[in-house]
Amino acid sequence: MKPWQRQHWCLPKVDAAFVAAMEDVLELYEEPLDPARPIVCLDEKSKELHQEVRAALPVQKGKAQREDYEYIRNGTANLFVLVEPKAGFRHVAVTQRRTAIDYAKFIKWLVDEAYPNSEIIRVVQDNLNTHKPASLYEVFEPAEARRLLRKLEFHYTPKHASWLNMAEIEISVFERQCLNRRLGDEPTLIKEVAALEAERNESRATINWQFNCEKARTKLHRLYPDLSKLA
Numbered sequence: 001m002k003p004w005q006r007q008h009w010c011l012p013k014v015d016a017a018f019v020a021a022m023e024d025v026l027e028l029y030e031e032p033l034d035p036a037r038p039i040v041c042l043d044e045k046s047k048e049l050h051q052e053v054r055a056a057l058p059v060q061k062g063k064a065q066r067e068d069y070e071y072i073r074n075g076t077a078n079l080f081v082l083v084e085p086k087a088g089f090r091h092v093a094v095t096q097r098r099t100a101i102d103y104a105k106f107i108k109w110l111v112d113e114a115y116p117n118s119e120i121i122r123v124v125q126d127n128l129n130t131h132k133p134a135s136l137y138e139v140f141e142p143a144e145a146r147r148l149l150r151k152l153e154f155h156y157t158p159k160h161a162s163w164l165n166m167a168e169i170e171i172s173v174f175e176r177q178c179l180n181r182r183l184g185d186e187p188t189l190i191k192e193v194a195a196l197e198a199e200r201n202e203s204r205a206t207i208n209w210q211f212n213c214e215k216a217r218t219k220l221h222r223l224y225p226d227l228s229k230l231a
Helices: 016-030 100-114 135-141 142-149 167-179 184-203 213-218
Strands: 039-052 071-084 090-094 121-125 153-156
Touching: 016 121, 016 142, 016 153, 016 213, 039 100, 039 167, 039 184, 071 100, 071 167, 071 184, 090 100, 090 184, 100 135, 100 167, 135 142, 135 167
Parallel strands: 039 121, 121 153
Antiparallel strands: 039 071, 071 090
């Protein structure tokens, strides 16, 4: 099942604003890889930390590892998940919260450390209230916020279309291979996601996105206004 089919039930019937935002992102995805103008996808994921009450029973012949059903809640961590789909690069940053401060600091890392030599960084993200240029002004001096924003170009997925953000695909990989088990504390979480991040970056695992504007106009035609009524 394709991503747009999985969430088709929650799409609006006709919404020109939805269509405009969707095609903006899809057209961006069709552009070739350009190190000077990278296209990156950013999303966030929360992870509950569950500490073991008793040590798990190790794997034995014919038996999988067994965990006690009891655990201790040890808070929640937030993960900023960034992926450049065509370059095969990703980074996962673990934070205690998901505030405007955390977002702004991650964006500064993106500009100054991940892509310091790029002319402009195109960022695909959702409309979470912290995912705004204003967040940078809340954290940095005006000149610094302006400096960072001059290197950024934001593209927002429309409401009910998180499947348009390829960071969700990367998150699903981390959920299957790393996050679908008990992790008791933040250092352990950081260690586990860093190991998988390094493995996937070393193999330059890319995302082959095939849904484009042409396919959207056919498969999601009911979203488009009926212009024949204007005749």
